[in-house]
Amino acid sequence: MTRSLTIGRHTARFPLIQGGMGVRISGGNLAGHVARCGGIGLIATAGIGLNSPHYDGRNFFTADPLALKDEIRKAYEIAPDGIIGTNCMVAVTNFDEMVRVSCEAGVKLIVAGAGLPMNLPELTADWPEVALVPIVSSVKAAELIARKWHKGHGRLPDAIVVEDPDTAGGHLGEKLEKIGSGEYDHYGTVRGVKAYFRESFGVEIPVIAAGGVWDRADLLHALKEGADGVQMASRFVCTKECDASDAYKQAYLDCGKEDIGLLMSPAGLPGRAILRNVEQVRQRDVDFDVICPSGCLKKCTYKAGQERFCIVHALDRAQRGDVDTGLIFCGTNAWKSDRITTVQEVFDELFDLKK
Numbered sequence: 254m255t256r257s258l259t260i261g262r263h264t265a266r267f268p269l270i271q272g273g274m275g276v277r278i279s280g281g282n283l284a285g286h287v288a289r290c291g292g293i294g295l296i297a298t299a300g301i302g303l304n305s306p307h308y309d310g311r312n313f314f315t316a317d318p319l320a321l322k323d324e325i326r327k328a329y330e331i332a333p334d335g336i337i338g339t340n341c342m343v344a345v346t347n348f349d350e351m352v353r354v355s356c357e358a359g360v361k362l363i364v365a366g367a368g369l370p371m372n373l374p375e376l377t378a379d380w381p382e383v384a385l386v387p388i389v390s391s392v393k394a395a396e397l398i399a400r401k402w403h404k405g406h407g408r409l410p411d412a413i414v415v416e417d418p419d420t421a422g423g424h425l426g427e428k429l430e431k432i433g434s435g436e437y438d439h440y441g442t443v444r445g446v447k448a449y450f451r452e453s454f455g456v457e458i459p460v461i462a463a464g465g466v467w468d469r470a471d472l473l474h475a476l477k478e479g480a481d482g483v484q485m486a487s488r489f490v491c492t493k494e495c496d497a498s499d500a501y502k503q504a505y506l507d508c509g510k511e512d513i514g515l516l517m518s519p520a521g522l523p524g525r526a527i528l529r530n531v532e533q534v535r536q537r538d539v540d541f542d543v544i545c546p547s548g549c550l551k552k553c554t555y556k557a558g559q560e561r562f563c564i565v566h567a568l569d570r571a572q573r574g575d576v577d578t579g580l581i582f583c584g585t586n587a588w589k590s591d592r593i594t595t596v597q598e599v600f601d602e603l604f605d606l607k608k
């Protein structure tokens with residue numbers, strides 16, 4: 254397969270985006286290696302400052318931009334001509350700043366989810382070469398974004414990621430009770446988004462399918478069903494280059510299908526994770542009587558009423574290797590991880606490069 258993927262002014266050799274994985278699961282090392290192999294590598298900006306040399310336990314908002322610049326630099330050292338982007342979550346308090354810092358540091362695209370990125374064109378107006386890619390789970394969400402961007406800024410998304418709430422990892426853009434109900438039609442949504450832009454604006458924008466793509470068969474299926482590319486995250490966790498701790502990767506290797514499920518995140522969105530230790534994740538913040546340490550989310554039930562637990566620090570603990578009280582996000586396919594591999598080996602399998 255020789256199909257490439259062009260998003261805005263940037264063309265990747267292979268139609269693959271490595272999905273952003275927050276709180277340093279996809280940092281500069283993973284993103285850089287994916288870009289070097291010919292895909293698009295994304296550094297997740299959410300909580301990137303935690304577990305960086307810039308964080309002193311109190312300065313979340315100062316550490317985040319400094320750490321982000323370090324990670325972008327690191328990624329470009331690995332892949333000087335590669336396509337490096339960031340994943341920015343609309344729901345986080347410092348969304349605007351992380352978008353601007355990404356542009357200043359030279360990313361080629363911004364993929365934005367966990368909310369509708371209505372102000373993204375205005376934040377990036379000084380960097381027209383940076384491609385803008387919202388993540389949605391419905392045609393309706395794509396329409397809302399497109400209308401607002403077009404009316405306000407004469408701009409349309411350069412691509413759209415359509416994320417499947419029934420399979421993707423991390424925070425999900427669908428109501429908890431609807432997930433897994435069988436109502437959601439992922440590739441119908443992919444084709445619907447594509448048709449919407451064609452019919453309403455006369456443009457063909459790339460639509461990328463995210464969620465549940467694990468191997469070459471899944472990739473070929475996605476392309477056959479109308480996607481222009483895929484975004485994959487869980488598959489990259491058990492690579493040598495992934496920025497998570499060894500214990501985090503081991504938790505993927507050890508988990509079974511039955512361990513993966515849904516929980517309500519204090520961010521007000523459902524999330525998919527390894528559920529084995531979720532009671533310990535919750536109990537930890539009760540035992541330590543922690544109060545909201547960072548204020549990282551715009552809306553947070555933990556910040557507002559100490560309900561449940563602090564999500565960003567739970568994800569951070571797991572990233573560092575505390576898989577007892579840390580939260581491990583994953584997609585429904587994570588149980589398929591059976592060894593630590595390399596990013597190149599993943600590309601070899603996906604694109605049949607070792608013939």
Ligand SMILES: Cc1cc2nc3c(=O)[nH]c(=O)nc-3n(C[C@H](O)[C@H](O)[C@H](O)COP(=O)(O)O)c2cc1C
Pocket residue numbers: 271272273274275276278297298299340342365366367388416420421422423424463464465466484485486487488581582583584585586
């Ligand atoms: C560990 C983990 C962390 C994630 N963090 C984020 C994030 O910070 N922002 C985001 O938009 N999506 C996040 N996601 C979603 C992925 O980017 C991706 O769209 C999705 O997981 C794709 O499904 P797959 O894991 O089956 O390949 C995360 C996924 C995982 C597995």
